[in-house]
Amino acid sequence: MSDRITRLDDATVRKIAAGEVVERPASVVKELVENSLDADADRIDVTVENGGTERIAVSDDGIGMSEDDVRAAVREHTTSKIEDAADLQAGVTTLGFRGEALHTIGAVARTTITTKPRGGDRGTELRMEGGEVESVGPAGCPEGTTVEVTDLFYNTPARRKYLKTTTTEFSHVNTVVTRYALANPDVAVSLTHDGREVFATTGRGDLQSALLSVYGREVATAMIPVEGESDGAVSVSGYVSDPETTRSTREYVSTYVNGRYVSSPVVRDAVLSAYGGQLSAERYPFAVLFLDVAPDEVDVNVHPRKMECRWSDESAVKEAVGTEVEDALLDHGLVRSSAPRG
């Protein structure tokens, strides 16, 4: 035995691991919203206080959990979404599958899960604090699940110190919820901050009405449809704004690959060049683009938290996005044709 090197105790290991998953309130919101979507919710309400640093609550009308389910769900590496490595190999269709979110969130905050299975007659409330289950008991609640997370990082002061202002933390939360609301127009998603409703989508199913709810009328009416044929390996659809409707950050160019949000410089650059110099310096359009790509043409699991992806044929993606966006802008007379295309 070394007297210099020791094995960390479980509680310390847990706190370190938690830091990898939960960096800030927005990471908690992301995990909880993904769980609600995986639970087949038609409605997801996100409520945060003080940028999420004080309180985060995500409420859904999804499949819910039995008492046994919820007891199991908060343990380490527990999931209902895959059973073994073969399932992983076959391809995961849910947003989660690592089985670590509820456990790690429970380790760095005070967490209450209230849940009732669809068609069930009993609700359950489970309370956790600093990684330990404090109580489990019956609860009167509607079908679905509400997860409430308060005092994030109360037991990891070093992390708590790195939280930014309410405004900054809330803007990260807003970005995350917006992302899922736009990708799932058939789910009614609402976001409330400090008692004020920031947006609420209808869940009607069309992207245009989701854009209206999230970005407001001025932006929504400036968006034109992109309609890509799926002749090549990549098909592209969604909306882009006219070249006058811009912001000073690239954040409003959103890309989804096979339904999953990805941060793709390749796609973003292709979108920007499609405007052919019509954008003012340091101005970026709004774009919400869905790419359908054969699963073997893209790896979206390069890093679970960075949302990057790796293309097998980058230039095909660039070409497809560039062509479709430019065609849409040309159709609306919003850019001049740059060069003859065959």
Ligand code: ADP
């Ligand atoms: P993962 O999502 O990777 O499976 P989590 O720790 O996020 O891991 O969740 C663990 C399990 O808890 C999930 O697999 C699911 O069965 C259950 N669960 C979590 N959130 C919900 C929810 N909102 N509704 C129903 N079940 C849920």
Ligand code: MG
């Ligand atoms: Mg999850």
